[in-house]
Amino acid sequence: MTNMAEDLKATHITDATPSPSGAPSAEDRRRTDRKRSPREAKKRTANMVIYGVLVVLVVALMVPFIWMLSSSLKENNQVLTVPIQWIPQEFVWSNYTDIWTRIPMMGYLQNSLYLAVIITCLQVLTGSLAAYGFSKVRFPGRDVLFLAYIGTIAVPWQAYMVPQYIMMQNLGLTNSFNALILLQAFGAFGVFLMRQYYMTIPDELCEAARIDGLSEYGIWARVILPLSKPALASLALLTFVNTWNDYMGPFIYLTSNRLWTVQLGLRSFVGQFDAEYAMIMTGSVISVIPILIIFLIGQRYFIQGIATSGMKG
Structure with a gap:
């Protein structure tokens, strides 16, 4: 013991x-x-x-998309039933084949794709150039001009919608894609997004390039752009989605059916006394697929660009 x-x-x-x-x-x-x-x-x-x-x-955000997908596989009289039938009693797969014959869906998709690609490329080009000037080039009144330009974001589009239309009409550009392309080729938000990202790039890189003899355009193309892939991808994705989903712009300027975008084409299913909701939902599902594919391809750059664009003001 x-x-x-x-x-x-x-x-x-x-x-x-x-x-x-x-x-x-x-x-x-x-x-x-x-x-x-x-x-x-x-x-x-x-x-x-x-x-x-x-x-x-996430569930709350996904509910409308789930309802849209479910409704695209129903008959018209089953879409607005109460309570909601999340699983159709009978899957109407023929909706996805009939829509191509009911309206020129392929033409509408091509028109939307054409506008989205052209406007996206122009906004990325003009936004990145203007952002370079506002962030890396010193000139009198630079910051004041930038604040004034960014302040235009606060002006609602309805305030200058009519003057814009009169200008396009006087130029003979109504009922053509050129009106939408010219009006949306520049965007204050794109300049702001790119400028905030450029501010995170050290100025010493630009100074070294100037010493080596590069012009300002050369610095922008050979130094800044290769370092700005996340911000460029973010701006491209946001612009593409905004242009693809735009309804009011094409509705005002495009009167010919052959120029309609997919958003205007889906409106054709709304009749005088009734609407074919199942076909509208089917077309909506088809119109979402290109956006989904592009986002899945560029999501890594998109998230990185949004996360770093506000690091330095």
Whole structure:
């Protein structure tokens, strides 16, 4: 018994005494673990709450798309039933074949794609050039001019919609794609987005390029643009989606059916007394597919560009 008591005492002294190497003893480790456990539990709880809120938000955002997909596989009289039938009683797959014969869907998609690609390329070009001037070129009144230009974002389009139409009509550009291309080739938001990203690029790179003899256009093309792929992808994706989904612009300027975009084409399913909701939902699903493909291709650059564009003002 005496030997056992002495052994237990020696073990206790060994655990409570720091090791010669300075490492924490077993007692210190247990004390640290007891202090750390409540903090880790609170952190895990907070993470669970955040993830739960995010899951709820994602589900809320996906509900309209799920309803649209479900409605595209129903008959017209089943789309607006109460309560909602999330799973159709009978899948009407023929909607996805009939829509191509009911309206010139392929032509509408080609028109939308043409406008979206042309306007996206022009906005990326003009936005990146203007942003370079506002961020890397020093000239009198640069910041004041930039604030005035960005302030145009706050002006609603309805305020200058009629003057724009009169200008395009006097130029003879109505009922043509040229009116939409000219009006949307420049965008203040694109300049702001690119300028914020350019501000994160060190000015020393531009100074070194000037010393080497590069012109401002050469610096923009050979130094700035290769470093701006995330911001360029973000601007391209946002512009493409905005142009593809635009309804009011084509509605005002395009009167000929052969020039209609997919958004105007889907409007043709709305009759005087009734609307073919199943066909509208089918066309909407088809119109979402190109945007989904482009986003999946460029999502990595898009997220990176949005995350870094506001790091420096």
